[in-house]
Amino acid sequence: MKAPLEAEWWDLGLRVAGVDEAGRGAWAGPVVAAAVILPGPGAYPFADSKTLTPAERAALESLVKEVALAFAVGWASHEEVDRLGVLQATHQAALRALAQLTPRPQALLTDYLRLEPVWRTYAETPTAPLCAPPKADRLSPSVAAASILAKQARDRYMEALEARYPGYGFAQHKGYGTPQHQAALRHLGPCPEHRLRFAPVARLGPFEPG
Template identity: 50%
Template sequence: MSGLRIAGVDEAGRGPLAGPVAVAAVILHPDRPIAGLGDSKALSEARRDALEPLIIEHAWAWHVEWVLPAEIDRLNILQATLAGMSRALRALQPAAEHALVDGNRLPRDLPCPAEALVKGDAREPAIMAASILAKVARDRLMRELDDRFPGYGFAVHKGYPTPDHLEALRRLGPCAQHRRSFAPVRACLQPTLPG
């Protein structure tokens, strides 16, 4: 596959109760390597933040696609994430000629041939780059949502189901960014029956 424009695709935010999933697609330029790439989950926040502008500057093409809570609730988390992966790949200019997707599932409607790579974010530099872009973009957005929806702690837990988040959810009820199809959120929506 040498000489092909190969895109790495990965996501951040499938597990949280709130906020969108960020899906990134990145085509690394073969003549502009980026030192220090790795699985975004294994890198410190400072390292991810330092790598993001390098990836954007050196990549042949990149795109971050948002999968909003309403789409997640409508399709389910897996199908919504796969749809986001397809859209992220379609947005690349120049277009990818092949895609390497982190995980064990491929979207059905990809614009190019692709293969799924389990633990690809620890093995393939283009997926590592996508992993970093998705994570940094999502964390930044969750800090912004913390200002718009105070009291939930989004800047701290990024929407994941931590004890503090679950307590805030019980106390405040779901906000517009919560995924209503996820069980802990759904439980807060159901009226309590008189005892």
């Protein structure tokens, strides 16, 4: 079995944070980032959240919180996505997650999320290692654990929007651009949780309560 991405850093005794996000490509709702520090080498069953069923994600979310040395979730609202752009809003969510970790991590792994400016602002030393390879959520249990926490937190938020803004199907598509969501937007127009800078939403104009 191939060694996880953080194996070398664990061998050096470093605390490694895995960071991943959920919601970057959605048309509505926040971007959510999670950060997880696992206690070191182990046989972790965590996997990319996109490959898991809802029941599997729920069970593994509980396990992450049970075994992690530290974990946290950071949020960037749909207003921040509109104001800052989705990339900078994601950076803000990641920094907010990292800032909550105790103890602080000494190395950072992300799933192809370029967090150099955020990490250099936050890290204890300017040479603290950072790695952001593609598919890290499949190659790192720390990043996989973060992906599970981020998706679970965001999914719960979007499911709660169903009651506030019925008719959009948020509980089903979680704000992504499915045919169901597109049809709802054509019929209802955007709601206050939509990202108005995203072209498919912007074309429909501002939300006006009925």
